[in-house]
Amino acid sequence: MPDEFWRKHEQDTQDLIEQKIKETNIHPLPFNPGQVKRLLKHEYPFQDNSDERFVYAFLCIDDPYEATKDERLRAKWIEEAKLLYGEFKPSGP
Numbered sequence: 001m002p003d004e005f006w007r008k009h010e011q012d013t014q015d016l017i018e019q020k021i022k023e024t025n026i027h028p029l030p031f032n033p034g035q036v037k038r039l040l041k042h043e044y045p046f047q048d049n050s051d052e053r054f055v056y057a058f059l060c061i062d063d064p065y066e067a068t069k070d071e072r073l074r075a076k077w078i079e080e081a082k083l084l085y086g087e088f089k090p091s092g093p
Helices: 004-026 056-060 066-085
Strands: none
Touching: none
């Protein structure tokens, strides 16, 4: 007795084959919505294989100017503290 899941798998496989046949009858090349052939800013230009061009590290790295932003915020907070509490005066002789 055939299994229902196996029958569904066979039907899906048959549908996929029919879909591929229809696609190749319409046009032999795969669908490419972007006709512009230039590289994106996060693609590595010196790799031969176009499937491996994406460099995910570019998308994952932090902002290199974030430290500068933190320094500006820190200076602003120090100035605000000076306004609230006055200049820093060390204790002792």
